Amino acid sequence: MFDLLYKKITEKITLTEDEFELCKPLFSQRKLRKRQFILQEGDVSRYNIFVGKGLLRSYTIDEKGGEHILQFAFEGWWTADLYSFFTDEPSLFNIEALEDSELLMITRPSWESLLNKLPAIERYFRILIQNSLIATQRRLIGSLSETAEQKYLKFVKAYPESIQRVPQHMIASYLGITRETLSRLRRDIASGKSFP
Template identity: 45%
Template sequence: MYESLRQYITEYSSLSISEEEFSLIKEAFKPKRLRKRQYFLQEGDVCKYTGFITKGSMRQYSVDTAGNEHIVKLSIENWWAGDYESFVMLTPSKYNIDAVEDTELLITTNEAIQELRSRVPAISKMIQVMDQRGMIAGQRRMHASISLSAEERYLELENIYPALLQRFPQTMIASYLGITPETLSRIRKQLVTKKV
C-alpha cells in the first residue's frame, strides 16, 4: 500500500526518498477503506483529509436543486481524492466524494502535509509538480467545456484518460462530460460506425 505512494512521490518529484523520510511519510498517512457508495466527504462538511487511492475508484460531484448530479472529477489508483479548496481553506465543501468501487486509500491532513513539506524535499517537489499539472488540467477542462463539441470532449477524454472509460459507468462518464447518457450513447455509436 505504501510502496505505491512511495513510487508516486519518487516519480513526481524525481527525487529519491531515504528510509528515514519514508518512515515520516508512513506516520503521516493512515490507511482507510471505503465500501462501494460510501462517502469520503459530504457537501457542507470541511474536507479534513486528502487521500491517495491505492485501490478502487471514486467520484467528486455536486447535486443541483433538481437532484441532478454533476461530476467534476473521477479518480482511480494513483490519483488523489479530496476537495482541494475545502482542504486548504477549511471551508465547507460544495461537493460529495464517494467510492464507486470498494476503495483503499492512504489519507492525511493538511497539517501533516505541511510538516512533511518542510522535512521531506521529495514531498515539496511532488506538490509543486501536482499543482502545476492540476492547473494545466483545470485549464484544459475549462477550455473543453466552453469550446469543444460533445464528441470532441469525449474523444479528448478517450485520448488522455482511456482508463476512466473502462472503470466508470456510462452515466457517470456522461455527467463528467456534461452531456446526457443518450448523447454519449449516440456519440459512441457514431464513432464505431466511423471506424468500420
Template identity: 60%
Template sequence: MYEVLAKSIREKVFLNEDEMQLCASFFTPKKLRKKQYLLQEGDVCRYTAFVEKGALRSYHVDKKDQEHLIQFAFEGWWIADSYSFLTEEPSAYNIDALEDAELLLLTLPAQEELLLKVPKMERYFRILLQKSLIAMQRRVVSSLSYTAEEKYIKLMEAYPNISQRVAQQQIASYLGITPETLSRIRKQLASGK
C-alpha cells in the same frame, strides 16, 4: 500499502528510505466500500486522499438534483476538495467510491508537519499541482471549444480504458452531457464513423 504512493513520490523527488518512512508515518490508511462517502456536501474536507487502489469521484449536485462530476481518481491519483481542505469551510462537493478502494489520508495538520519535516515534499506537491492544473485547464478549454462528440473523443483518447472502469452515466456527467446524448454519440461513432 504504500507502494503506489512511494512510486508517485519517487517519480518526482529523491527521498532516501528514512525520509520515505517518515513521510509514510503522516498518512492514515482507510478502506472505502463502493458507494461509501469520503466527503459529503456541508462537511469540512478533512483529508486529501491518495488512492492506492480502487476508484473515487468528486461531484457537485446542482439545485435540480443533477450530479456533475468534477474529477475521477484511480490508483496513484489524489482527490479532495482543496478549497474546503485549506479554508476549513464546509464543502459544496461530494466524494465517494466508484469501486472498493484503499486510501491513504493526509489531514491538514499532518500535511503541514510533513512539509516542515520533509521540505522536499513541497516540491512533490508543487509538481503534482502543476500537473493537475494543466489537466483542469485542458478541461476548461475542452468545455469552451468543443462539441459533445469532440469532447467524448478526446476523453477516450486521453483515457482509453476509462469505459471499462466507470459507467457511461459517470462519463456523461464528467463531460457535461446527458447519458442519452452520450448513448447517441456512441451509436453514431460505432456505425458510420
C-alpha cells in the same frame, strides 16, 4: 499501498526510503466499500486522500438534483476538496467510491508538519498541483471549444480503462452532457456517422 505512494513521489522528486519512512506515520489508512462516501457536501474536507486501490469520483449536485463530476481518481491519484481542506470551509463536493477502495489519508496539520520536516515534499505537491492546473485548464478550454464528440473521444483516449470501470452515465456527467446525448453520439460513432 505505501509502495505505490513512494513510486508516485519518486517519479517527480528525489526522496530516500529513510525520508519516506518519516512520512508513513502521518497517514491513516481506510477501506471504502463501493458507493460509500468519504466526503459529503457541507462537511469539511479534513483529509487529502491518496488512492492506493480502487476508484473514487468527486462531484457536485446542482439545484435540480443533477450530478456534475469534477474528477475520477484512479489508483495513484490524489483527491480532496482543496478549498475546504485549506480553509476549513464546508465542502462543495461529494467524494464517493465507484469500487471497493483502499486509501491513504493525511490531515492538514500532518501535511503541514510533513512539509516542514521534508521541504522536498513541498516541491512534490507544487508539481502535482501544477500538473493538475494544466490539465484542468485544458479541460476547461476544451469544454468551451470542443464538440461533445471531440470531448468524448479525448476522454476515452486519455483514460481507456474508464470504459470498463466507469458507468456511461457518469462519463456523460463528467463531459457535461446528458446520458441520452452520450448514447446518441456513441451510436453515431459506431455507425460511422460521426464528424469529429
